Amino acid sequence: MRFKALAFLPSHLPLCLLAVAGCDGPSAKDEGPTSPPRAGILSLPSGWNTLEPGGETTCARGDPFKYLVRPGTVNRLVVEFRGGGACWSAATCAPGVELFQETVSEDPMTTGIYDHENPDNPFRDWHHVYIPYCTGDIHWGDHVATYGEGSSAVTVRHKGAVNVRAALDWVYANVPAPEKIFVTGCSAGAYGSILWSAHLREHYKDASVVQFADSGAGIITEAFFEDSFPSWKPEGAYPTWIPGFDPAELAKLFVLYEKLGAHYPEMRLSQYNTVQDDDQIFFFNAMGGGGAEAWSDAMRASIAHIEASTPSFRSFLAPGSAHCILWRPEFYSVESGGTRLVRWLDALVNGEPPQSVACDSCGPP
Template identity: 35%
Template sequence: VLYFQGGGACFSADMCAEGSDSYFQVATGAQVTGTDTRDPSGIFDLNDPDNPFRDWSFVYVPYCTGDLHLGDNVNEYSDEVTVSHKGFVNASAAYDTLLDEFGDAREVFVTGSSAGGVPAPMFGALVADDLPDARVSVLADASGAYPSSPAINAAIGALWGTFENVPDWPENEGLTAEDWGVTDLFVQAGAHAPDVRFARYDNAYDEVQSSFSELAGFAGDDLREVILANEAYIEDGGVDVAGFLAPGTTHTILGSPGLYDLEVDGTSFLAWLTAYAEGRDVPDVRCTGDCATPSG
C-alpha cells in the first residue's frame, strides 16, 4: 500500500498562516504505528482480521506542505508567511522508497485520504510504468468534489509549482497548466496506464470538501451533484472509475473505524473495498434519498 496522508491545502497568506482553519499539524509516525495512546483504526488496524490490508506492507507518505503532494515551489505569501510547497519532492522520495524496498511487488494499492487522495491516480500510473508486472489499483478517499476549472487550475498551480511536475507521458503532450486539475489526474493517468484500476470514495455532503471548494472559488452547487459530475467527467475522458458515494457530511473513511460498519443501500463498504483490493470488479454505489443524513 502506498498511502498519502491528508491534511488540507493552502493558497493565500490567511489560509497558510499558523492558526488558520486550514492550518494542519502533521501527525507523527507514532500515530500510525500505534506507539502512542491512540490505537490505529481503519486500514491501519493491522490486528483486525476483517482488514483487507492486514497482511500488506505500507509506505506511508506524511504531509505538511499544503499542496496536495503535487508542488515544488517556495512561495512568499506575505512578509510573515512563506510556505515550502515541496509536496511532490517529498512524495517522490517516498515513491523511490517503494521502488527500492518493494520492487518485486505483485500488487500495489495506491491510495490516500483528503489531500492525499488527489495524487493517487498519477502515482498509480507511475507505479504501472516502473512495476509493469504488478496489478495496480487506485482509491482516492474524500477528494472527489473538485472539478477541473482552467482558471483555478492555473492560478493555484502557479503558487504551488505543480505543472513543472507533470509526468513526461506522451498523453500529456500539449497540456497546459489550465488542463492540470484534480479530475484531470484521473483522465491522464488512465489514458497513460489503461490497465490500472481506479476508484473513489466520498460522502455526499462532506463538510471539509465543501469548505475547501468554496475557498478555492468553485461554484457552490449541490456537492453530491458535483461529485457525480466529476465522475462523469473522468468517464467521458475514457477512464472507468468505480464510485462509492455515502450519505452524510463526514470526511474520509480509510482511517476510520466506521470503515467496518458502513452500509449504503444494503452494500457494505468493507465488502466493496475488500473485493476491489482483491482485483474484483465492484459496482458503483450511490446514496439515494436523504443523502445529507448518515447511514445507520
C-alpha cells in the same frame, strides 16, 4: 482544528527512528546459521518504523519530513498519502490559521485499515508505506513561496513532491517486485494517490496497481486553478510521458483520471465520497465556490464524466457528510445501496471489479 479531522497516522509504538540507509533490523542472534539474509523492507522490525530522509525534504515551516513503513507478510504493498488541508495565499498560509497540517504528527491510530487484527481488513498482511503531509500542496508541489509583503509576508515550503520522491525512492530500492500495489490517501492524500499512482505504475510495470481516492473529488474553482494553484509549481510531478496529458486541463480533475485510464487500461482507478462532505465543501467555499448543493452537484457530475469515459474507474458514493473513511472504525460498516464498502473494496483490489455504488436518493444529513 479543522485539519485534525482529515487523517491520522497509524499506531507505531515503539518507533524505530531510521535514516534512509535503513535499520539494523533483527539482530544476528535471532537468525539461524542457515537463515537467508533479510533484505529491503523485510529487514525492518515488525510494526511501524519511522524513516527521516533528510536532504531537500522538508515541511512547510522548515520542520523535518519523515515517513513510516510497516513490513508485511505478503508481497503486496500499500502506498498511502496522508491528508491535511492546503494553503495558497497569505490568508490561508499564515501561522495560526491552521488550514493545513504543518508538521509530521505521530497520532496513534489502530482503527480502519490500520486494524491488522481484523479478518475483514483486505490489507492486514500487506507491506504499508505511509507518506505524511506537511506542505499544503496536495503532495504535488516543488516551490518555496512567499505570500504577502513586509511584516505580514509568510514563506511556505511547498515541497510535497520532493518529499514523495524521497519516500518512493526508498520504496523502489526496498520493495523490488510487489505483485500488487494499492495506492490510496484521504483528503489531500486522495490527490497524491491519483497523481503518484501513475509513477508507481510506470516503475512497477509487472505489478497490478489499484488506486483509491478517499474523499478527494477535485471540485475547485477556475479562479483558484488560474490564480492560486500555480504557486505550488507542481509541473515536475506531472506524468508527462502519458500521451495527450495537458496540465492546462487539470482544473477538471477528471481529466487526470481519463488520461491514466486510457494509458493504463488494466489499472483500476476509484473514488470514495460522501454526498455532503463537510470538509470538501469547506475548501470549495474557501476557493470562492458555492455552497453544499453546488459542490455535491459538481462532484456527482465529475464522477459521471469519469465513468462514462474510463472503463477501469469505479466510485462509491455514501450517505452523510463525514470526511475520509480509511482510518475510521466505520470503514467496516459503512454501506450505500445495500453494499458494504469493505466488501466492495476487497472485490476491487482482489477480485472482479464491482459496479459503482451511488447513493442517488441521499440528501443533506
